[in-house]
Amino acid sequence: MNNKTKKGINIVYVVCVLAVIAIMLVAAFTTTADSVKQTAWALFPPIIAIVLALVTKEVYSSLFIGIVSGALLYSGFNFEGTFNHIFFDKAEDGSNWGLITQLSDSYNVGILVFLVILGILVALMNRAGGSAAFGNWASSHIKTRVGAQLATVALGVLIFIDDYFNCLTVGSVMRPVTDKHHVSRAKLAYLIDATAAPICIIAPISSWAAAVSGFVPGNKNGIALFVQTIPWNYYALLTIAMMIILTVSKTEYGPMAIHEKNAILHNDLYTTTDRPYANAEEQETGSKGKVIDLVLPVLALVVFCVLGMIYTGGFFATGEDKTGFIDAFAGSDASVGLVIGSFFGLVFTLILYLLRRVLSFKECMDCIPEGFKAMIAPILILTFAWTLKGMTDSLGAAPFVAGLVEKSASGFMNFLPAIIFLIAVGLSFATGTSWGTFGILIPIVVNIFDKSGNASAADYKMMIIAMSACMAGAVCGDHCSPISDTTIMSSAGAQSNHINHVSTQLPYALTCALVSFVSYVVAGFTKNAWIALPFGAVLLLVVLLFFKRNEDRKWSASELKERAQE
Structure with missing residues (x-):
């Protein structure tokens, strides 16, 4: 600069x-x-x-x-x-507002500990040479940029349990592969972010399904309602379609096109000079590392995190407290479960590397401060973002937005799903929390259509559509917001400058949001998912082809040829 x-x-x-x-x-x-x-x-x-x-x-x-x-x-x-x-301030109900109280909250502390342990694991895998070995192996099997990006999407889809876990794990595993194929860090961050919350919100066995089901009022089956909303969750479904279309058709537009062009033509993965993870990249890499030195720690991390989450949900309890697998997920404490899982994953990794002699004990210990330093930026941003949310809560954002929804319900019933989608986008974008948006809007939506518990078939269908619009809008706003925890963690997972990630992702998210809004207008009138969803998919394809045509004009013939060979 x-x-x-x-x-x-x-x-x-x-x-x-x-x-x-x-x-x-x-x-x-x-x-x-x-x-x-x-x-x-x-x-x-x-x-x-x-x-x-x-x-x-x-x-x-x-x-x-x-x-x-x-x-x-x-x-x-x-x-x-x-x-x-x-x-220092707290709400009367015990909710945390101030910065110090945010850091004293057990859930928040658990997330920060999880971040630090993940940072240490990444430092260990890099120092042992596992990341480099996996990158070399993958580059011999994944031959193209398209393949590298599709592999990232596929891995993101597979890790649907929790968005935090998804962001950091996918980034750690796929970063060496995408780097070798000249995929910009901004594009990697987008692929990570777009396979985090949008995947979790349509996965019945996930921490998100548990959260949504917990916000459903009364005696209704929250998980059953969650499953019924999946075909109507246009933002999540169209985001997945959009990633595949963009990757296969080699379409980029907006600021992302600049980042990708620099990556392809100049092997510049960052474009900007601000590289908060430069020290992590300069870390020494061992020569003894094999592919298993990345694969085994990641598999152990996945297994232990799953076990940790169902443990907190009562799966291993005895007697009346014992729960089934799905119920254990629904009742799990993601913060505690991820800390338990990541801790045992770290212990497994240390033992593995010491037994295989790829790292000495001193080298393992040196990775602890290195991993912590790599996570300072996301920890700071997360802490400030949580405090900002506390300020918003203390000023009464929730009742204000709830009033807007209730006023909209009186005269625009067929447009209500689209209106709820917009309100959820705005609230989630402003507060940086999709779960908070669920907690505010889902009870209101359910009470609008089924206050007595005896809704007609038509009202029940509209309730499902409106609930889905609320969930989709919350994910969309979360996806766009620079103060969202998943957006922050996606930047950390990709080791991308955070504002670069936000500014390059925003045009993509807004494109999908616009198509989703139109789809919810169609759904409000037709009440048929098999009309509204294909309509949205076709509209999205047309819009992306339009952007591709315009963007291709900015590339010279030689540049287009080089892009085609990647």
């Missing part, structure tokens, strides 16, 4: 910060702490953070400015109240 570009970014950053200060001054003189709650002001902090991050390419300060603005609004611009809200 030259000095002129840096100066331009600095000017934009200053202008954006001054604009935020001006808006906050207006709020200080025109609002009170009570008047901003459960209003559009509740969405101001995350919107500010997201806009700043996308415009300035600087994520840490953008998130922190969003946090401070939320605390100022909540406290009525009182200094002491603002400070306490940023760091």
Whole structure:
């Protein structure tokens, strides 16, 4: 990045910060702490953070400015109240708002420990030479860029248990392969992200199915309702179709086209100079490593994580507390289960490498701080993102959005699935959490169509469509948001600059969102999945072919020839 570009970014950053200060001054003189709650002001902090991050390419300060603005609004611009809200405040129901309370939450701590252990595992596999050996083996079997990308998609689909586990595992395994075939890190991050939440939300045996079923009110069978929503989950299904179409047809557009062009023509996997994982790439690699030094640790990790999750769900309990496999998943604690699984996966890997003598004990211990350092960036972003969500919750974003849904239900019944989809996208994008969006909207949707528990066949069908629209919109917003935990972990898994990942993925996600919105309009009127889904698939294909035609015009004949040979 030259000095002129840096100066331009600095000017934009200053202008954006001054604009935020001006808006906050207006709020200080025109609002009170009570008047901003459960209003559009509740969405101001995350919107500010997201806009700043996308415009300035600087994520840490953008998130922190969003946090401070939320605390100022909540406290009525009182200094002491603002400070306490940023760091220490909790809700009356025990929900965490402040940064310190977020870090004291057992679920959040479990996710951070899981991240650190995964970082250590990746460092071990790299130091042992397992990643390099697997990359060499795969490059002799996977001959093309298309094959490397399809293999990434296939692995992502197979690891449907949990989105966090998916993001980091797929990235660790496939990064050596995609690097050898000149697939940009931004494209790898997109493939990881698009096979995380979109796959989990249509997999009945996953932590996501458990979450959704838990949000269904009353005595309804949550898992049964979840399964019925799958054919109507257009964003998830169309995202899978989109990945395959983009890969097979070699179609790229928007900022992703620049990243892929640089990767193909110049072997530049990053495009930008900001490479937060550069130190990890410079790590020493052992010469004794074999393919099994990556495959066995990954398989052990998968097995132990599955066992850990069903253990927390009561699968290994005795007597009345014992549950079946599916019920154990539905009742599992993903945070605890993943920590248990990753810990035993780490122990297995250490024993394997020591017995095979590919690493000495000292080399194994040296990988611990290296793995931790590699995860500092996602840990910081996650911590700030959780705190920003706490600010949004404290300002009453949930009741505000719930009111919008209930108002929409009164006069736009056939359009309601499409409206719910848009509201879910906006809420999930602003808060960075799809699960939080489920928790807010699913009970409202169920009560709109089946308040008494005796819904007619037509109302029941609309309830399923609307529930699916809520789930699809939540995943879409999560997919687009730079403060989403899965988006952050996808960047970490691909070892990509986070803002590069967000800016390159956004046009793809918005394309799929637009087609999904139209599909939900069709579904609201036809109430037939076999009409709306094929309609959406055809529309998506037409749109992508249009983008391909326009983008191909920007490539010279020699560049197109080189791309075809990759």
